[in-house]
Amino acid sequence: MSAARYPTLPSRMTLTQFKNRLRGAKKGHSLLKKKADALVIRFRRILSELADVKRAMISEMKAANFALAEAKFTAGDSISMTVAESMKQEPARVRIRHDNVAGVRLPVFRLGEFSNADLTGMGKGGEQVVAARNKFRGIVENIVRIASLQTSFVTLDEAIKVTNRRVNALEKVVVPKVENTISYIQSELDELEREEFFRLKKVQKVKKRRMLEEEAEKKKKGIEETTATAPVMFAQPDQDDLIA
């Protein structure tokens, strides 16, 4: 893995590109890390809250059922019917709004106000019916709260997983890969430079040698020229003489 690098042409331009990329990746990594931390903190808080509410539900549920038994006891069996009949419209509605935690949208459910009481149990047992109703309203409120927390819990869980995966991907894959690429390009460039340097030296050397050779030849030629022309000049009359 660590040997992996992006396929690229080593050049100055790609080097700067990759350097920018490395900077970006590191910045992204630290940001995501912060986000993950924030999410985890929220997650823990929700978790403990959720556990509390759920535990409280147990006893509340028990009390509410008992209150219902009481209401049934005093008002007679038929209250369930009259209650059902009096339900012309839903007594309360759940509203949703969104909470933003480090860029993750968490749904928050909120229960609206309950509509007013009715005449159930007017003749008998109204008191207990009201008590039971209040108990169960408390339970509905708690259920909504649990629903809200539970949804946040699931959403956060997902978000944390994704963020952690990204953090890890950046840390373990992208950054080393970019770093490898950079060092590859760097070494490649160095190599090129060295080659260039060597070539230059070589050229210089050749040039120098050539210059020296030329110079030596020039010197030699100059002597030869002087010696060579004289005899020719001398020789000519000689030859003329000889001919003549």
Next chain:
Amino acid sequence: NTLFRHSSYSMRNFLSYNIHDGGVEAIVYGFRDGILSQELYNQISQCDSLEDMKVHLSQSTDYGNFLQNETHLSPKVIHEYAQRKLVDEFMDIRRAADQPLGKFLDFITYEYMITNVLKLIHGARNGREALSLLYTCHPLGWFERMEALLASTSLEDMYETVLVDSPLAPFFTYTKQEEFDEVQIEKMHCRLQKNYLEAFYNFCRDLGGETWEVMSTILEFEADRFVITITRNTYGMKGELHEDERKRLYPAFGQLADIHDELARVDNDDTLKEKLRNYPEFLEIVSGDRGLDAGAGSKESLEKRFNERSVELHRASLQQQFQYGVFYSWLKLKEMEVNNLMWISECIFQNMKSKIPQWLVVIA
């Protein structure tokens, strides 16, 4: 309500009472001794399971082996069986009764009939399944052709074909036809209950004698209780129940009849107490020791205090001879006992034994 004036009945007094009604009365006195004692309540309150309770009940009470064939116990089952036993006893008496005692006993059952009819009407409105509805009806409130109510298509139809011929017709004619269709079941129930109480009251007056003496006390108490309960349960509901309408739900007799107008306007506990200051008996019940606001969560609720008071009245009625109040009181006390059993079994079932005293009304 002249319908219920049967002045033709000869007055029963201690001279002729035993000739006609002595036998059945003796049966009732026999049944009365079967009413569970404080001691027994203590015993069954200690039970850890419904099985234990069953054993206790079958060993040392009149209930005997009433749960013998039931393998799966639940508060509902216990209640059902206990109620069935009570209904059987009542029906035995009804069969043995001479007139006008028979009429008197029938009158007692009208109350249950009203509840049943309302149940069926309600069921028809909401399109519930017919059979399951019949099953939930109180057995004391059965009357001929009751099933036919379910076959009726509209409420008007129901009234025209069935209720007119039933003993309940007088109560229904009192409510206007259109209200019959529109008004809430709960209001209708109260209206009918009021009509019923008034009719029963008048009927007892016509019977006269000792019966009138005893029954008027009991029924007046019931009426006043009804008035206070309605008033208390409808605080701040002017929108749903106007004060005129509220007043029309009050039975037109009882100790509180004089202040009905004022009570109809009462909108909180303080005013209620203020209005009741001339009626120490009710003031005491309404204020209680722990105050009104504590509601059902407190150790004692209004309902229970009323129940306790009515137990006193019924017990006093059982002490008097030569009158029909005995039958009414016996049934009511026994009914409370059945409720007690249901409550205790419910508490045991839900593992809340500490709450038993909250509703237990000791009778004997």
